[in-house]
Amino acid sequence: IKMQLLYFGIKEPEEFDNDHWSHKYRKWLDGIVFENPTAKATLESRMRFFRFVDQELRDVSTQLRRYCKTYHKKDYMLLRSIPGIGGIVACGILCELGDLRRFNSVKHLAGYVGLSPGVHQSGSNYKTLGITPRAHRLIRSYFV
Template sequence: MKREQLRSLFRRRNNLVKNFRKIMSLIKGQHLNQGIDIPCEFDNSYWSHNFRDWLDNLKFTYLTARMTLDSHMHYFRFVDQELREVSTKLLSYCKEHYKKDYMLLRSILGIGGIVACGIICELGDLRTFNSIKHLSGYVGLIPGIHQSGDNIRNTGITKRAKRLIRRYFIEASWQAIRTDPVFQAYYCKHLGKNIKTVIVKIARKLLSIHIGVRASYMEQVI
């Protein structure tokens, strides 16, 4: 019950992330419809305070367009503030009540605070998994297989998965490539191949590292 309620807070955060991205798309869409170009320095996924001020002071031919943007910006700021507050509460709770697990996860390159919280919330006690293969299958980091009679073919990454946590491991893989020389070398070695396949392999390696770190910790405790 305790873990389920923590998971509900984590999923609340992810719903806010979806709403945040959606309102950003609506605001950008309004500019496209109105034929207004966003300055190059603001055309990115990070909306600085300068960009927000630019949006607040933007002039339109008709007042109704300004009213629409004001409404969008009001909702944008609400979701932004709510997302920050929920993220802070989630991090604080995991640090306090799952400190050892949280710190172990943060010790792995590519695993940030929110990703660590996600693993704690969605995977729980990893001792319930028999092997890395079992855990990889649960997360969805194994190939999908389609069998028809005697014919068996690989369908790419399996569709049966905990998609939310798989997405976080994929994001952690990109971060690991940027910060860890070993993962950088592995990625460069496979350039020219299917990028999605390479990233999934790196995500599986991160999962294996996490299992190794957790097992090492359990041996010290025992």
């Protein structure tokens, strides 16, 4: 949309120069007047698509959180109590890892997720290699 606006010589106000599409920004987009009616139709079409995808995302997020609160309430609430873990990340952790009690220790969980460092040991030589390339990429990104 930004490219379409630039094509028609419309510059976004400074307050909207970010990646977040606030309600105020959407209202501003809806109020733009174009000389060319097809330009307005194109913008309206893109905004309908954006609003559809945004609503679908909200609906799926709500369903995921509701499912986790219903079937995994205790674990979901414990995960949510950790600073930085919101509803969607808590759902992702529960969906991807299942019952966290299956890991004997935090060390085993860290190894499964890929947060523990790689180690090369041969005889008396011991070398830490840094974070291991073997990982559960999605869950590692949640934890990081």
